[in-house]
Amino acid sequence: MARRMRAAIFSEYGGPEVVDVRDVPVPEPGPDEVRLKVEASSMNHLDLWVRRGLPIETPMPHIGGADIAGSVDAVGPGAEDVPLGVRVVVDPSLSYGWYDEDGRGPSFANEKLRLIGEHTQGGFAEYAIAPASNLLELPAGFEATDAAAAGLVFVTAWRGLITRGGLRTGERVLITGASGGVSTAAIQIAKAAGAKVYAVTSGPANVERVSELGADVVYDRKRVDFSREVWMDTSKRGVDLVFDAVGELIWPQCLKALAVGGRLVTYGATTGARGTTELRVVFWKQLSILGTTMGSPGEFRTVMRMVFDGRFTPIVQEVLPLAEARRAHERLEAGDVFGKLVLVP
Ligand SMILES: NC(=O)c1ccc[n+]([C@@H]2O[C@H](COP(=O)([O-])OP(=O)(O)OC[C@H]3O[C@@H](n4cnc5c(N)ncnc54)[C@H](OP(=O)(O)O)[C@@H]3O)[C@@H](O)[C@H]2O)c1
Structure with missing residues (x-):
């Protein structure tokens, strides 16, 4: 009989209640793939989004979890060079051909971007499959929970601020x-780049923690109109770059907060994807909007090495057992998390 493992899985789209922890078969690695014994997945x-059914290419029933750290447990044909037992973190982006390495952005002639845990089964399980080419070895003693908390968020922030935003x-x-x-x-990458960081968050406890992370000026979005405050705090000049994924709800304020010649780098649409753009603000201030x-x-690899060196610290709010996967969904959805939640099998 096939070996079985515990996995946080859902068979239909919906709220956190669709997530269940069940026994499923242990997956087998295909060509150029490895199987990992998962130590942590964030x-x-x-x-x-995946659980709510936003992407349409999610394999069902589905195991989420794009960020995986663990040890190699088995190798598929073509991946025999990967030593068994080596501890790794997985780059969550598939279809590498989607990126050029010149920093100009995606190469649209190439295949479309796919992600582990979205277009494939992910890491919220005892075992997971990843392409051998996506593995990065962990330094001895590096915590799997920190590695799994870092990958997706640090690579996104690095590309957005440094490559695309040119901070x-x-x-x-x-x-x-x-x-x-x-x-x-x-916040950490921007400070390391030598920028002055203005940040918007919610509630006094978050204001304090964001300041501790290194932000120079922090606004509580529940108390003030941050675009007005930024304007005043920069002597009516505005900021050079806005890095935003809140989206629709604050899009006009993000544009207003920019200085002449400023760049708005957008990487998400948490509150909705239809922000109203005042075109006069864009052309008059000669703004750039970058995705x-x-x-x-x-x-x-560049940003993860900086995490391994201790230059950047993944902010882990809590490590939870896999059995609490549904609660992890509830908490992230409620906005009740500072940084990351990590699940361990
Ligand atoms: N394009 C990409 O490659 C990429 C990569 C990663 C993430 N994303 C997207 O980027 C977004 C953030 O991802 P994440 O994993 O960092 O999410 P997260 O950890 O859940 O953080 C989202 C933050 O948005 C703020 N927020 C939530 N609801 C809000 C509301 N109603 N009004 C204003 N602010 C609100 C909250 O911060 P405060 O309470 O501090 O304001 C919250 O902590 C998501 O939409 C995600 O899908 C895109």
Whole structure:
């Protein structure tokens, strides 16, 4: 009989209640793939979209979890060079050909971007499958929970701020949704790049924690109109770059907060995808609106090495057992998380 494993799985789209922890067969690696014994897998907002049914190519029943760290347990044909037992973190982006490495953005001539845990079965399980080419070895003693918390959010923030946004020393950057997974990574990257960081979050406890992370000026979106505050705090100049995924609800304020010649880098639409754009603001201030998604293999390795070096710290709010996967969905959906939740089997 096939070996069985525990997995957080859903068979229909819906709210957190569709997530169940069940016994399923242990997967077998295919050509150029490995099987990992999962040590940790972190939650991303992506897992909420996938569970709600936003992408249409999710294999069902589905195991979420794009961010995986663990040890190689078996190798498929063509992946025999990967040593058994090696501890790794997985780059969540599939179809690497989607990226050029010149930093200009996706190569649309190539195949379309796919993600582990969205277009394939992910890491919320005892075992998971990943392409051998996506593995990055962990330094000895590096915590799997930190590695799994870092991958997707740091590569997204790195590409968005540095490659696409071209953030430079001395510039002013505004980071919205500052308590989120990507944003807690972005604050650290922006500070390391020598920028002055303005951040928007919710509630006094988050304001304090975002300041502790290194943000220079922090606004509570529940108390103030941050675009007005940014305007005043920059002597009516605005910021050079806004890094936003909150989307629709605050899109006009993000545009207003920009200085002449400013760049708005958008990487998500948490509150909706139809922001109203005041075109006069865009052309009069000569703004640039840039999209970004995930990152190339080179960007993943660059930023993860900085995480391994201790230059950046993944912000882990809590490590939960896999059995509490449904609660993890509920908590991330409620906005009750600072940084990341990590599940361990
Ligand atoms: N394009 C890509 O490659 C890519 C990669 C990663 C993520 N994303 C997208 O980016 C977004 C953030 O991802 P994540 O994993 O970092 O999410 P997350 O950890 O759930 O953080 C989202 C943050 O958004 C803020 N927020 C939520 N609801 C809000 C509301 N009604 N009004 C204002 N702010 C609100 C909250 O921050 P505060 O309470 O601090 O304001 C929250 O912490 C998601 O939409 C995700 O799908 C895209």
